[in-house]
Amino acid sequence: MEHRRGAERVRSDATTLPSPSVSGLIVQKYGGSSVATTDLIRNVARRLGRVRDSGTRVVGVVSAMGDTTDDLLAIARRVTPDPGDRELALLLSTGEVVTATLMTMALKSEGYDAIALTGFQAGIRTNPVHTKAQILDIDPTRIHRELDAGAIPIIAGYQGWTDDQDIAVLGRGGSDTTAVAVAIALGADQCEILKDVDGIYSADPRVVPKARKLDFISYEEILELARAGSQVLHPRAAELGETYGMRIVVRSSFHEAPGTTIVTGDAMPLEGRERVRAIAHDTDVARITIVSVPDRPGIAHGIFAPIEAASISVDVIVQNVSHQNVTDISFTVSRTDLARTLRIIEPVAHGMQAQAVTHSASLAKISIVGSGMVANPGYAARMFGALAEANCNIVSITTSEIRITCLIDESQVPIAARALHDAFQLDVV
Amino acid sequence: MEHRRGAERVRSDATTLPSPSVSGLIVQKYGGSSVATTDLIRNVARRLGRVRDSGTRVVGVVSAMGDTTDDLLAIARRVTPDPGDRELALLLSTGEVVTATLMTMALKSEGYDAIALTGFQAGIRTNPVHTKAQILDIDPTRIHRELDAGAIPIIAGYQGWTDDQDIAVLGRGGSDTTAVAVAIALGADQCEILKDVDGIYSADPRVVPKARKLDFISYEEILELARAGSQVLHPRAAELGETYGMRIVVRSSFHEAPGTTIVTGDAMPLEGRERVRAIAHDTDVARITIVSVPDRPGIAHGIFAPIEAASISVDVIVQNVSHQNVTDISFTVSRTDLARTLRIIEPVAHGMQAQAVTHSASLAKISIVGSGMVANPGYAARMFGALAEANCNIVSITTSEIRITCLIDESQVPIAARALHDAFQLDVV
Numbered sequence: 001m002e003h004r005r006g007a008e009r010v011r012s013d014a015t016t017l018p019s020p021s022v023s024g025l026i027v028q029k030y031g032g033s034s035v036a037t038t039d040l041i042r043n044v045a046r047r048l049g050r051v052r053d054s055g056t057r058v059v060g061v062v063s064a065m066g067d068t069t070d071d072l073l074a075i076a077r078r079v080t081p082d083p084g085d086r087e088l089a090l091l092l093s094t095g096e097v098v099t100a101t102l103m104t105m106a107l108k109s110e111g112y113d114a115i116a117l118t119g120f121q122a123g124i125r126t127n128p129v130h131t132k133a134q135i136l137d138i139d140p141t142r143i144h145r146e147l148d149a150g151a152i153p154i155i156a157g158y159q160g161w162t163d164d165q166d167i168a169v170l171g172r173g174g175s176d177t178t179a180v181a182v183a184i185a186l187g188a189d190q191c192e193i194l195k196d197v198d199g200i201y202s203a204d205p206r207v208v209p210k211a212r213k214l215d216f217i218s219y220e221e222i223l224e225l226a227r228a229g230s231q232v233l234h235p236r237a238a239e240l241g242e243t244y245g246m247r248i249v250v251r252s253s254f255h256e257a258p259g260t261t262i263v264t265g266d267a268m269p270l271e272g273r274e275r276v277r278a279i280a281h282d283t284d285v286a287r288i289t290i291v292s293v294p295d296r297p298g299i300a301h302g303i304f305a306p307i308e309a310a311s312i313s314v315d316v317i318v319q320n321v322s323h324q325n326v327t328d329i330s331f332t333v334s335r336t337d338l339a340r341t342l343r344i345i346e347p348v349a350h351g352m353q354a355q356a357v358t359h360s361a362s363l364a365k366i367s368i369v370g371s372g373m374v375a376n377p378g379y380a381a382r383m384f385g386a387l388a389e390a391n392c393n394i395v396s397i398t399t400s401e402i403r404i405t406c407l408i409d410e411s412q413v414p415i416a417a418r419a420l421h422d423a424f425q426l427d428v429v
Numbered sequence: 430m431e432h433r434r435g436a437e438r439v440r441s442d443a444t445t446l447p448s449p450s451v452s453g454l455i456v457q458k459y460g461g462s463s464v465a466t467t468d469l470i471r472n473v474a475r476r477l478g479r480v481r482d483s484g485t486r487v488v489g490v491v492s493a494m495g496d497t498t499d500d501l502l503a504i505a506r507r508v509t510p511d512p513g514d515r516e517l518a519l520l521l522s523t524g525e526v527v528t529a530t531l532m533t534m535a536l537k538s539e540g541y542d543a544i545a546l547t548g549f550q551a552g553i554r555t556n557p558v559h560t561k562a563q564i565l566d567i568d569p570t571r572i573h574r575e576l577d578a579g580a581i582p583i584i585a586g587y588q589g590w591t592d593d594q595d596i597a598v599l600g601r602g603g604s605d606t607t608a609v610a611v612a613i614a615l616g617a618d619q620c621e622i623l624k625d626v627d628g629i630y631s632a633d634p635r636v637v638p639k640a641r642k643l644d645f646i647s648y649e650e651i652l653e654l655a656r657a658g659s660q661v662l663h664p665r666a667a668e669l670g671e672t673y674g675m676r677i678v679v680r681s682s683f684h685e686a687p688g689t690t691i692v693t694g695d696a697m698p699l700e701g702r703e704r705v706r707a708i709a710h711d712t713d714v715a716r717i718t719i720v721s722v723p724d725r726p727g728i729a730h731g732i733f734a735p736i737e738a739a740s741i742s743v744d745v746i747v748q749n750v751s752h753q754n755v756t757d758i759s760f761t762v763s764r765t766d767l768a769r770t771l772r773i774i775e776p777v778a779h780g781m782q783a784q785a786v787t788h789s790a791s792l793a794k795i796s797i798v799g800s801g802m803v804a805n806p807g808y809a810a811r812m813f814g815a816l817a818e819a820n821c822n823i824v825s826i827t828t829s830e831i832r833i834t835c836l837i838d839e840s841q842v843p844i845a846a847r848a849l850h851d852a853f854q855l856d857v858v
Contacts, residue, residue, distance in 0.1 A: 038508045075527075076530075079531050079534045087530040090526060101520035102508050109510075121594055166550075
């Protein structure tokens with residue numbers, strides 16, 4: 001891949017702690033709430049300008065303004081409950097294009113040379129999964145040309161272009177992925193994700209008042225946090241950053257504090273290694289249960305293959321022990337995918353002689369994440385104990401090497417999060 | 430040009446009166462007020478579907494929903510008073526893309542195969558005048574492919590793609606031009622412009638209650654009406670229709686009445702030939718006067734060359750008779766271009782030792798248009814007489830072969846329009 005060499009060079013930097021000043025080239029991504037109004041857009045433009053003034057070349061990647069994406073989704077659903085992925089992607093892609101043009105106008109009005117680029121114009125090629133596309137590669141020719149001409153390129157995040165000349169979008173949080181991929185393709189020194197929060201916290205501060213900002217976090221921890229529902233950084237962005245060794249910094253778009261730097265496990269300061277790093281929760285959870293399905297080989301494949309074919313992400317899967325040759329299979333999907341999943345799964349379940357398909361959209365996931373959990377047993381017991389003490393009923397449990405996730409009732413998320421934050425002493429540095 | 434043959438074939442049809450039923454292929458363009466809400470979009474989708482059901486292949490061309498274009502302009506101006514054409518074009522182009530995707534979703538939900546195409550995807554290539562571009566040519570390959578596959582292509586109007594891979598927009602009313610150009614490129618049988626009015630009227634019915642719907646109008650009359658400020662059909666669309674002999678019908682998007690057919694002069698029914706066809710008025714007029722500029726050769730060129738270079742359309746130009754070697758030069762531009770024109774012209778006027786530059790944005794144009802005026806004198810006298818009787822002061826007068834335009838005070842437009850409509854008996858068939 002053409003950009004590989006630059007990325008490799010960056011990799012060696014990323015294993016050391018971040019240097020206080022960065023020269024060369026950085027990519028800054030600004031999320032929806034950082035560009036929600038024209039005043040905020042002008043603020044961001046001035047900040048991009050200050051980076052440029054300091055002698056560092058800078059590329060901006062922007063999300064849609066505020067709730068634009070949700071507004072566009074809502075208008076599509078007013079037309080039809082099932083908008084179709086190709087057109088939905090094209091519709092949603094307009095949100096980021098609007099921000100990119102306004103940001104460019106703001107930069108020009110501040111006296112900077114700038115140019116707005118759509119995903120296509122920025123050379124971002126994706127696979128043809130229209131609403132959950134993956135970036136295949138980036139041809140950085142035009143971005144380089146604009147940088148060489150002295151301009152600040154402002155790239156519409158979240159989108160790319162398929163080989164069929166269709167526009168595809170990357171799914172929620174896709175602008176993070178755009179930013180990291182562009183940073184890699186350009187061989188940038190650093191990719192900064194600027195948000196309406198100061199960095200990555202030990203828990204959602206809106207739910208856990210004692211939550212503490214983390215100075216460092218490892219790629220694998222951020223990946224697990226993302227899988228657990230934390231929206232600090234899109235997992236695909238973290239994966240790309242880890243694979244290509246791109247240093248990623250999550251920081252505030254409103255002030256210049258250093259934020260949270262994502263590092264490889266080796267680079268983590270020692271005192272941070274042996275513990276739970278953070279609590280994550282996710283209320284975008286819907287559970288579907290296929291009741292009393294005959295338990296024979298191929299059942300799971302028969303259920304999940306068509307869901308996967310529809311590009312729906314299945315999360316927690318629980319299959320009960322079989323009684324009298326029938327079993328219940330439960331799994332979770334995001335709430336936005338619930339209706340579509342039911343349409344797919346109901347005929348399948350019927351064909352398997354299942355007794356019924358039930359669903360619930362009032363559950364949530366709560367998780368603890370930390371690299372220290374690999375080598376140290378006992379975290380699960382402490383977690384379940386803390387939840388029991390807080391009177392939270394656990395519906396089901398899943399684990400990875402560095403994460404334990406419990407499915408609980410949505411209404412119990414705040415009390416559970418605070419209980420776990422206390423139990424693992426996450427407010428203590 | 431590849432589409433020339435098809436267009437030539439259509440031409441021979443267009444000189445006859447329209448046949449009551451059309452088979453083959455038609456292009457239907459729906460304007461902003463016809464697609465202003467999701468309910469209206471669903472209505473239009475059903476109408477497109479009925480055309481398809483009748484066995485006629487159909488292509489939709491859509492404008493931005495309701496006031497979207499104005500809203501986008503307003504948000505750009507909140508960022509900066511001078512947004513820059515390249516980014517403004519990219520920003521505005523998103524409005525039509527949104528409509529095209531929603532219309533496609535609505536068609537699919539009604540069971541029709543459909544596909545939304547951006548200007549680029551539809552193969553529409555323009556020159557690089559970003560906000561007032563002209564279509565250079567259309568490669569109809571993809572539209573044909575989608576039609577052959579049984580789909581209804583829905584094309585985002587008003588936009589195209591430059592050789593620099595930038596998006597350009599065609600200026601106000603550009604979706605009409607898109608529709609006619611697409612119809613020509615496809616060799617369509619007819620191009621229908623569907624609006625929130627029943628067709629072309631003898632005057633604006635909101636101003637002149639007695640205004641009458643016209644069954645036929647000639648291309649040259651519609652061109653003059655457009656130049657006079659009537660917004661029934663974009664002049665570039667009419668020019669294209671005339672050049673390539675594409676039959677254009679202006680009709681209601683809300684019901685199936687036949688509307689107004691635009692014909693060549695020869696095809697106009699005899700009784701319609703010898704008269705004034707319609708009254709047009711235009712309040713989007715700003716007048717700039719360069720006071721006491723030395724009257725020497727090259728003055729006009731010195732003034733208008735930089736304005737033209739900025740792609741600003743200058744309309745009525747009046748140069749007073751020179752006194753003591755100085756003269757006043759007045760001209761009109763659209764009100765949206767006033768600030769930009771003043772910024773260009775003030776240093777120019779200063780360099781020419783002009784005494785001052787003044788401007789007014791409270792004037793309007795009122796015009797009478799009709800092919801019959803070519804051969805028959807006396808229309809001007811009747812027009813001035815009717816305005817005098819209505820106590821309207823005429824600021825300046827310009828004429829073409831089939832149009833007389835008076836600049837009057839904006840507040841006097843309604844009384845002037847009604848007086849002229851009566852004087853030329855336009856309510857009588």
